[in-house]
Amino acid sequence: MAYRKTDKVTARLADTRRSILDAARGLVAEGGFAAVQMTEVAKKAGVATGTLYRYFSSKEALCRQVFREVSAREMGMLAEIASSDEPASERLVKVLRTFAGRAVRGRRLAYALLAEPLDVNLAEERAFFRRTHADIFARIIEDGIDDGELRRIDVRIAAACIAGAIPTALIGPLAPESHELDSNPDRTVEEIVNFCLAGAGVARASGKTRIKERRTTA
Amino acid sequence: MAYRKTDKVTARLADTRRSILDAARGLVAEGGFAAVQMTEVAKKAGVATGTLYRYFSSKEALCRQVFREVSAREMGMLAEIASSDEPASERLVKVLRTFAGRAVRGRRLAYALLAEPLDVNLAEERAFFRRTHADIFARIIEDGIDDGELRRIDVRIAAACIAGAIPTALIGPLAPESHELDSNPDRTVEEIVNFCLAGAGVARASGKTRIKERRTTA
DNA sequence: ACAAGGAATGAACCATGGTTCATGATCGAG
DNA sequence: CTCGATCATGAACCATGGTTCATTCCTTGT
Numbered sequence: 001m002a003y004r005k006t007d008k009v010t011a012r013l014a015d016t017r018r019s020i021l022d023a024a025r026g027l028v029a030e031g032g033f034a035a036v037q038m039t040e041v042a043k044k045a046g047v048a049t050g051t052l053y054r055y056f057s058s059k060e061a062l063c064r065q066v067f068r069e070v071s072a073r074e075m076g077m078l079a080e081i082a083s084s085d086e087p088a089s090e091r092l093v094k095v096l097r098t099f100a101g102r103a104v105r106g107r108r109l110a111y112a113l114l115a116e117p118l119d120v121n122l123a124e125e126r127a128f129f130r131r132t133h134a135d136i137f138a139r140i141i142e143d144g145i146d147d148g149e150l151r152r153i154d155v156r157i158a159a160a161c162i163a164g165a166i167p168t169a170l171i172g173p174l175a176p177e178s179h180e181l182d183s184n185p186d187r188t189v190e191e192i193v194n195f196c197l198a199g200a201g202v203a204r205a206s207g208k209t210r211i212k213e214r215r216t217t218a
Numbered sequence: 219m220a221y222r223k224t225d226k227v228t229a230r231l232a233d234t235r236r237s238i239l240d241a242a243r244g245l246v247a248e249g250g251f252a253a254v255q256m257t258e259v260a261k262k263a264g265v266a267t268g269t270l271y272r273y274f275s276s277k278e279a280l281c282r283q284v285f286r287e288v289s290a291r292e293m294g295m296l297a298e299i300a301s302s303d304e305p306a307s308e309r310l311v312k313v314l315r316t317f318a319g320r321a322v323r324g325r326r327l328a329y330a331l332l333a334e335p336l337d338v339n340l341a342e343e344r345a346f347f348r349r350t351h352a353d354i355f356a357r358i359i360e361d362g363i364d365d366g367e368l369r370r371i372d373v374r375i376a377a378a379c380i381a382g383a384i385p386t387a388l389i390g391p392l393a394p395e396s397h398e399l400d401s402n403p404d405r406t407v408e409e410i411v412n413f414c415l416a417g418a419g420v421a422r423a424s425g426k427t428r429i430k431e432r433r434t435t436a
Numbered sequence: 437a438c439a440a441g442g443a444a445t446g447a448a449c450c451a452t453g454g455t456t457c458a459t460g461a462t463c464g465a466g
Numbered sequence: 467c468t469c470g471a472t473c474a475t476g477a478a479c480c481a482t483g484g485t486t487c488a489t490t491c492c493t494t495g496t
Binding site for chain 1: 335336337338341371372375376378379380381382383384385386387406409410412413414416417418419
């Protein structure tokens, strides 16, 4: 007979694959998908460029995989909260806080996932990611309406609004400057969450918002 | 003496410049900035590719100019409404309706301006465009708060939320499918506007104000 | 009409960066 | 140890699309 992969080899292959994915993910975390160049990935992973193509059929395939892995973690987190059995408004608050909070803390990665200019192939992946978000929001809002907790609105549109408002307010070019954000991310998150809740018709249980600053932009 | 541009020549030059810009704008309207290729622009404008470089120093310069011209019209429109002396909540409603309404009707162009993946140079231009939007929203909200019409919120964040929610809900991958949108764009617009108003704390006075929106569309 | 520019041309050029492939190293089985 | 098969290598290749520039065509003022 000829050749049959032994476990050790299989493991090594898996390792290499992992290290390629890790390298790519690292580049994304540093400079977004724009910074993913095959030569760089190879260098960082400690393999030759040609090797990349033994594990991924193309740059696109590699990037897709990275996108999936990174986004899966986020989605899972939100999905879990969403499926708890608390009242809808409570779940909504938690989901929004988690979404906004995680984005604010991992801004670079969040930017790559949500807002970075990227080409059509990856845009597809992002579309899925966003749709999933929106679905999670929509589901909760729908529950809330069914239970009479929320006023009747078009859940899909409200969900889309939320899915757009949060990233833009946090990480888009409109976002408060980084230092500002870093100095008090929780305030910002809270404010954004409030906007979305109000938009979705959640009667703001918490009475205190204590806001002082009110800045006119330039 | 040698040569001095005559008026006729100056006019012709201006014409050529215009036709180049128009050609580029046309391509943007059809396929976004991604569809702007110098050879295509030249063909469409009826000139040689080299000629383009007599009028614009680079592709980037051309695209920037196109972006500015297109976005200026939109911003002017909103700014005008915003500066009227109606009560803030009224202005806010009008501005949002106009923004959303125009985007929905010129979805392709709106996509190019607001959401299309584009490279950093143009992204700068877009950032300015968005910031201006947000400033307009912020100004109105601030007025509303000062007049006691709106509850106190962080105006910049609310403005950013609005600026993010509208495009996403309308033209992003989350948007209702086109046929759906086309069949009843006004409903969708109204629903989005409602979300934003609620988010900004406008007590929905709505006895349904039928507003004739201004069309100046290209 | 003609000389002296400016304007227009478009094929050639070039930079970027993804992909390939001939070559050599490594591995499994007999 | 040796053979056949797989894996790894990285320099060469290629496609895309923006930019250049030698050449030609037009305009202007005498």
